[in-house]
């Protein structure tokens with residue numbers, strides 16, 4: 233698709249899921265987009281994500297209803313731009329079957345319960361596990377490797393310019409001045425960028441470190457995403473304080489082949505790059521994964537690598553999408569709960585707001601930073 237007539241010059245900071253899809257939506261609307269950042273860099277969460285699309289996980293409100301259109305949004309993007317990694321998948325939620333099948337997921341589609349024995353028969357990776365019971369739900373998944381490669385392919389075709397990380401305050405300020413509008417799509421790095429730009433950090437924006445073990449052995453091929461029925465991470469995010477680390481035992485296909493085994497979430501850790509390389513932290517995380525992992529203690533984990541990436545979230549569970557109050561020409565696009573379901577449906581609305589100034593659709597969703 234050729235770029236439309238010249239529109240506003242927009243600087244998008246961050247080239248992961250959020251920045252990539254926003255750059256795409258802006259360019260489709262005629263904006264002259266510069267996308268800063270390195271998609272596969274060690275900084276970004278997108279590259280090692282499970283990529284699950286919980287389209288049914290939103291509240292019964294306008295944002296939740298918009299989120300339910302995520303599969304259609306991904307398919308429409310693929311129809312316009314080629315394969316971006318959407319795959320139908322199964323989600324397996326393990327845990328004791330609730331009395332009366334009352335689920336903690338009121339909007340989830342109808343699923344099927346498997347006994348532990350049936351689950352072990354169908355998924356060899358669970359051969360020695362005790363998953364209690366498993367609820368099987370229809371799901372969608374984006375292969376992060378295919379997504380990031382697809383964006384690299386289609387963004388230049390839409391006229392999007394690229395530059396690397398803008399880490400020096402001077403370079404950031406200069407790049408901001410050279411554009412009409414700047415959008416922060418830097419995930420957990422957003423608060424650091426805001427401070428570097430001398431801008432206020434909205435209350436409630438926080439981050440945790442998500443950790444996984446990655447096994448590259450291609451004979452380990454999970455066909456499904458396995459997670460707890462009652463994951464601990466969202467509850468800890470909502471609480472705003474509490475234990476330092478939680479484990480949500482599960483597995484997923486690894487981008488590019490192999491298996492992800494996870495997932496640890498570490499809270500209240502600094503965002504300095506040294507935190508990712510801190511040996512004690514990594515050793516603790518590995519111990520937590522191995523000792524606490526109730527799925528398959530017999531997996532030979534020698535040769536697996538542990539990777540951790542910071543992930544942004546908002547304590548109230550609502551993302552920050554739209555202009556930052558008190559900062560002319562700066563918008564936020566971060567803090568998602570379920571970004572693979574929210575980003576594809578919110579990116580077109582934010583792009584429209586940047587290009588036309590119409591904030592009404594974002595206001596109706598309750599996601600504007602000024603509303604906090």
Ligand SMILES: Cc1cc2nc3c(=O)[nH]c(=O)nc-3n(C[C@H](O)[C@H](O)[C@H](O)COP(=O)(O)OP(=O)(O)OC[C@H]3O[C@@H](n4cnc5c(N)ncnc54)[C@H](O)[C@@H]3O)c2cc1C
Pocket residue numbers: 245246247248249250251268269270271272273275276277278279280281282283284285286396397398399417418419420421425442443444494495541542543544566569570571572573
């Ligand atoms: C193991 C794991 C499993 C997950 N599973 C799921 C799941 O199943 N479903 C789901 O919806 N979500 C899941 N998530 C969360 C999801 O992957 C992330 O929240 C999402 O990918 C974040 O996308 P993003 O674009 O906002 O941020 P990121 O992907 O973190 O990208 C931020 C970008 O900003 C760039 N950046 C940083 N500083 C600068 C700078 N100064 N200048 C320019 N660029 C900069 C970085 O290089 C990076 O590319 C998971 C995360 C992990 C780690």
